[in-house]
Amino acid sequence: MSKRFDRYTSLVFLIIGAAFVIESNGISQSAYGSNVGPDIFPKILGVLLILLSLRLFYETFQYAKNQEKREKLDYQRFLIIFIAAILYAFLLESLGYVITTFLFLIVGFQAMERGSWTKTLLISAAFSFGVYYLFVEVLNGSLPGFPTWFS
Structure with missing residues (x-):
């Protein structure tokens, strides 16, 4: 993969993760018969997506200069x-x-x-x-x- 592709992909997933976190605030916080509301998992997923995209963005700066080989x-x-x-x-x-x-x-x-x-x-x-x-x-x-x- 290319460095540029990975950087843009990390930014796209950062935006998607932020959208998950923001939109999960609109979901009700509790469900009938449950202590865990339906908003918890989208928030956790969004935060994980944000963290992983930040890590990918950071790792693109660690790529070697000659690591531009294409994978099938x-x-x-x-x-x-x-x-x-x-x-x-x-x-x-x-x-x-x-x-x-x-x-x-x-x-x-x-x-x-x-x-x-x-x-x-x-x-x-x-x-x-x-x-x-x-x-x-x-x-x-x-x-x-x-x-x-x-x-």
Whole structure:
């Protein structure tokens, strides 16, 4: 990637992150039956996006002068993860958070690095159940857990 492209990209993501933080203030701060309001995750996502974009901008000054080699773009991996993300959003309500996130992570990990199925399954399961437990049980939030036909 080029230094100029990375700088402009970091500025675009900085603006998007700031928009997330600003617009999340318009979301109600509490939800029925939840101590964690729907405004928390967009704010956290916006702050993370801002921090990562600032880091990318800073790192562009550390690039070596001769590091202008072009990398081949991997459209196949991009399309696999893009389609998986669309299916994830589409199936979240009907299949629930745990199953949908588990399947999405499996597809994503295998698209990025084929093989090591044991590691992929363990990390996907631990993340899916861990985030669900943390959000629903510890923070008293609400997520679609499992579909009704599953229980």
